[in-house]
Amino acid sequence: MSKEFKISVRNLVEFIMRSGDIDSTFIGNSRALEGTRVHQKIQKNKGENYRAEVSLKYIFAYKDAIISVEGRADGIIEEDGEVIIDEIKSTTRDLESIEENYNPLHMAQVKCYAYIYGKENNLESLKVQLTYCNVETKEIKNIIEEYSLIELEEFLYDLLDKYYVWIQFEKEWRELRDSSIKALSFPFTEYRKGQRELAVAVYRTIQNKRNIFLQAPTGVGKTISTIFPTIKAMGEGLVHKMFYLTAKNITSSVALEGIKLMNEKGLSLKTLAITAKDKICFKEKTICNGEQCEYARGHYDRVNEAILDILENEDLIDRENIQLYAEKHKVCPFEFSLDVSLWADMIICDYNYVFDPRVYLKRFFDSKKEDFIFLIDEAHNLVDRGRDMFSASLNKEDFLKGKKITNEVGKKLYKKLDKINSYFLELGKKCDEKGYLILKEDPLEIASMIRSTVEEMEKWLKIKDNSEEYEHILKLYFDCLAFIRISELYDENFMVFSKKQGKNIVLTLFCLDPSRLLREGIERGKTGVFFSATLTPINYFMDVLGGDKEDYIVRIPSPFDPSKRKIIIAGNVSTRYKHRDISVDKIIEYIKVFIGSKKGNYLVFFPSYTYMEKVLEKFKEYDEEIDILSQNSIMNEKEREEFLNKFQQNPERTMIAFTVLGGVFSEGIDLKGERLSGAIIIGVGLPQICFERDIIMNYFNASNGNGYEYSYVYPGMNKVLQAGGRVIRTEEDRGAILLIDDRFITKTYKYLFPREWRDNIVVYSPKDLEKILLNFW
Incomplete structure (x- = not known):
């Protein structure tokens, strides 16, 4: 039996019948929301003979293919022996200008539903109805046509005939792809230690339709060990499509390299990397x-x-x-x-295409659940990214500027913006001496005010030309829409607060705990595979990433010879904020000894740019035969690439790069062999104490008693572990890691060390460090 090809009525009609220009001319997104409400109201008022949201599906044996066409009719009316298939469309147009052929796609869609319903119920003919509703006036216009089942069949089969070239392509491609997958073996001559276990765990998780949290040290080969078993599962019919989700471009390139390698081994797989629109x-x-x-x-x-x-x-x-x-x-x-x-069989894209409520790929995730597999690379990054995706802010200054723009033209909008500006001024008066105010009530009051302002913005934008003023109102419009969308997610996991920034006041809907919403994102598919070198402690990450007790946990030990890595802790230096000025000279002494023990390339990570600049300025005073690099706070892709290209194999002179912990060079970069001899990590990576971190701390203190750990300690240590992971990338690598901070020798931090870091040595002077490194090298 041939494999079934699924397509929705809407996708079939749009794919075959679309024509003309892309047109993002402003029409107003809130009209879509209003249209949905109108839609539901019409359905509710249609009476007892009206069945709303009727699921329809028909399987066609078409030529040599089995095609499943499905969809959901807005309504089916059965009255006096007559059947009418209803499709509701909202519009801002004058209804008098709308005739049967106003939008051929609308009529095509309802005719497809009519055929499926008529075929299933043995009807010779039936009527179709397009119900147009003007969202502003609430007026309704019905366009009714009657068709015989034969006419409807001819119409639908004409669509399928045009679509058949795509069915034929996919049918032939699947056969080629699946046979190549069956013949595919692991792309390396042998598995690294732990790789087979990792791959088997991923395959079994997919088989059992579960989720898994995988912690495997840097260098194990997590990317290939998660992609390979997923591809194998695809060949067995267990996976419809796989999404490789990343936080950074550099990790997506690793996934592409893995696919290239398997392509060279005979794999046929359509792999697409999605690049952001502006890029x-x-x-x-x-x-x-x-x-x-x-x-x-x-x-x-x-x-x-x-x-x-x-x-x-x-x-x-x-x-x-x-x-x-x-x-x-x-x-x-x-x-x-x-x-x-x-x-595409595999889509490589940013996290937001699956999780962000503002931009996720509705073409995949707004219909019923499919056998999608989500491979979530560097999953530790999803915690803060999740908070960002589910939070939204508005600025008083934007409303004030909007008010000035609309003062002459657009009095209604001017009044709305003035009202919101006044609301912000009242918030500002209530802020405490530090400039903050936590709002006790939910955001419904302000969201309602913003929603009515958005409607007026739409009217203004439709009649205005593109200009700098237009661009400001347009940006404010989209910021307001984002705020409204996030307000609809609001629950006990959120907090609303305002803060003063000079004359500006910012109102923020802040997601304290993204776990529920991330879980809902994963439930759009079949399996989520969360993997990282630094999911420590695992229970914390499962908690904040939406895991539950049914999910699997796998920890893979380091496959590398521990004698090739030396981890040393300088236990006599405090890098706490109040001690930073007096720590500079000690840190420089440790750096000099560390990089002086062997000619090579070194990275040194600081908790902030300010601290880095303090040490760097004084370090440059030493007349040493070394090259010095430093990270800039605003580096573009080309500059980052040039920075990394300076790390050459077997350098003629020692080079040291001053960088920031948690920045672009502390994770996701691959400096193998002699391109990197060691890393110095200064401080325990604690996020800067701030209002947002404190309210996260208070939230988790109330929910599980681990507020300080969840808000500060665990995220900080994660940065440390990521930075340390840059040193050993392959079995041939040899390197040293120096941790400078007396907190590393306390019980709290020792507990967070991975197994391969527990064999460390504590030193209390640069002289002790020198002896250990001379012996090591």
Whole structure:
């Protein structure tokens, strides 16, 4: 029996019938929300003969394929022996201007539902109804047509005939892909110690439809050990699509390298890396409409040809390939990449495409649950990213500027903005001496005020030309929409607070605990695989990442020879904030001894730029034959690449790079062999004490009594472990790690050391350090 190909009615109609330009001309997102409410109200008022939200599905034996077409009709009316299939559409247009062919996709959609219902119920003919509702006036217009089942069948089969080229492509591709997967063996000659265990754990987790938390030291090969078993499970029909989720571009490139390696071993897999819109756009300014962008103009007339072209010629579809084919076919590269994702077996993308309520991929996650597998790389980063994705802020200054812009034109909007500005002023008066105010009530009052302001902004934006003033109101509009969306998620895991910043006042909906919302994201698929070198302590990460007692836990020990890594703690230095000035000279002495013991490249990590600059300034006074680099707080991709390229194998002179703990160079970089001889980590990585961290601490103190650990200690130690993980990357590597802070020898921090770090040596002077390193090297 052939494998079943699934497609929704909506996707089928849109994919085959779409045409013309991409048009992101402002129409107003809140109208969509209002449209949903109108939609539900119409359904509720239709009476007892109206069945709302009726699921429909029909399986076609079409040519040599089995195609499952499914969807949900807004309503089915059965009255006096007559059947009417109803499709509700909201609009801001004058209803008199709307006729049957106003939007051919609307009529096509309801005709497909009608055929499926008529076929299932042996009807010879039935009526279709388009119910248009103006969201502003609430007026309704019905367009009713009657079709025979034969006419509806001809229409749907004409769509399927046009879609068949895609079915044929996917059918042939699946056969090729699955046979290549069955023949695929692990891409290295042998597994590293712990790799097979890791791969087996991932495969069994997918088999059992569970989630897993994997902690495996740097250098084990987590990327290939999670991708390989997932691909194998795909070949067995256990996985429909796999998502490799990352926090940083550098980790996505590692996943791409893993796929390239397996492609060289005979794997056929369509792999797509999604690049953010602003990074992949061909234009200097991203304006997506046909009048101002030649790639948006006629995009839908050409995009299907572009998709087929890239799929027939490329398996690994990265940013370069997307741009190459987008240029060839003159289509928008970002929208093109999203369409290609429908046909990809593996999608490599940022966390937000699965979790962020503002941008997640609705084309995959707004329908019923599928066999999607989420491989979550560097999962420790998802804690703070989760808080960011589920939080939102508004600034008083933005409303004040908006008020000034609309003073002359747009009196209604001016009044709304003035009211919100006054609300912010009242908040400012209530802030404490440190400039903060925790709001006890939920955000409904301000959210309601913002919602009505958004409606007025939409009216203003529709009649205004693009200008700097227009851009400000547009940005404020989207900030307000984000705030409204997050307010709808509000529960006991959130807090609302305001803070003064000079003359500005910021109102924040702050997610204290992202666990529930992250869990809901994972439940959009079948299995979540959370993996990192630093999920310590594992119970903390399971708690804040939405794990539960049904999830699996696997810890893989280090596969490397412990004699090749020396971990030393300088136990006589305090790097606490109040001791930093007096610690500088001691730190410099330790650095000099550490890098003087062997010619090589070294990284030194500081808890802040200020502390780093203090030490660096004094360190430069020493006339040493060494090269010095320092991290800049604003480095672009090219500058970061140039920085890393300075780490050469077998350098002629010693080089030391001054960097910041938790920054771009403390995780995700791979400096193998003699490119890195050692790392010095100064301080225990505690996040800076601040209001936000303190309210997280108070929240977890109330819920589990571990507030300080959850808010400060565990996130800080995670940075330390990540930085230390830069040193040993392969079995051949040899290196030393120096931890400078007397807190590392306390029970609290010793408990957080991974097993491979527990064989450490404590020193109390640079002279002791020198002896140990001379012996080690």
